[in-house]
Amino acid sequence: AQSVTQLGSHVSVSEGALVLLRCNYSSSVPPYLFWYVQYPNQGLQLLLKYTSAATLVKGINGFEAEFKKSETSFHLTKPSAHMSDAAEYFCAVSYGSARQLTFGSGTQLTVLP
Amino acid sequence: DGGITQSPKYLFRKEGQNVTLSCEQNLNHDAMYWYRQDPGQGLRLIYYSQIVNDFQKGDIAEGYSVSREKKESFPLTVTSAQKNPTAFYLCASTSGGWQNQPQHFGDGTRLSIL
Numbered sequence: 352a353q354s355v356t357q358l359g360s361h362v363s364v365s366e367g368a369l370v371l372l373r374c375n376y377s378s379s380v381p382p383y384l385f386w387y388v389q390y391p392n393q394g395l396q397l398l399l400k401y402t403s404a405a406t407l408v409k410g411i412n413g414f415e416a417e418f419k420k421s422e423t424s425f426h427l428t429k430p431s432a433h434m435s436d437a438a439e440y441f442c443a444v445s446y447g448s449a450r451q452l453t454f455g456s457g458t459q460l461t462v463l464p
Numbered sequence: 465d466g467g468i469t470q471s472p473k474y475l476f477r478k479e480g481q482n483v484t485l486s487c488e489q490n491l492n493h494d495a496m497y498w499y500r501q502d503p504g505q506g507l508r509l510i511y512y513s514q515i516v517n518d519f520q521k522g523d524i525a526e527g528y529s530v531s532r533e534k535k536e537s538f539p540l541t542v543t544s545a546q547k548n549p550t551a552f553y554l555c556a557s558t559s560g561g562w563q564n565q566p567q568h569f570g571d572g573t574r575l576s577i578l
Contacts, residue, residue, distance in 0.1 A: 360504065383564040394468075394554055394569035395507075402564045441506060449495055449514050450558055451522070452567060454506040 353378050353446040357455035365463045370429040372458045374442030383445035384425045386416055388438050401425060437462045466491045470555050470570035476578045477549060485540045485573045487555035494559060496538040500524060501552040513538055542575060550577050
């Protein structure tokens with residue numbers, strides 16, 4: 352069975368500081384991993400996906416994530432936070448023939464001026 | 465522009481009433497999904513469909529029903545058997561093929577009880 356754990360339901364950073372959002376997965380097969388962002392009362396927007404072509408994945412808006420098989424982690428980072436990054440972030444793993452997604456419980460990112 | 469359209473954006477249900485949430489996509493995607501989002505719980509899968517006239521239950525299907533009569537449409541009915549329907553409902557779709565294809569999401573419908 353697949354599962355995803357996001358450590359920290361709320362993370363606060365100052366504008367310009369490093370953003371680090373943690374995601375650990377459990378998968379019995381090579382995982383297909385995704386990070387999504389959600390702004391209030393909106394759907395989810397894809398930030399990046401792990402495709403096994405490279406362990407460091409670059410996404411939109413300056414975000415990137417590193418796949419570490421030994422740690423079963425796929426943490427999301429951004430070198431310098433911007434006020435517009437304030438949102439909820441979800442890590443997800445794909446499984447099954449229908450490519451269902453299992454989501455983590457989400458991390459609400461607050462950016463302080 | 466291609467995308468997923470969910471309607472209505474806000475919906476209110478009375479006791480004992482069934483309500484239907486609409487989801488339409490013009491991305492020519494084969495697979496469609498319905499998720500329920502509650503605060504602090506992430507998204508949970510209600511139903512999914514890989515092809516027309518076929519669908520499967522997800523993790524929390526009780527109290528919900530779906531149909532897939534057309535490739536572009538996947539409506540969700542919240543029945544009176546769903547005792548706690550207040551939530552944000554998200555529809556998604558993806559193309560066939562590799563498992564690393566991302567799902568694309570609509571903007572959601574927020575359902576509340578009157």
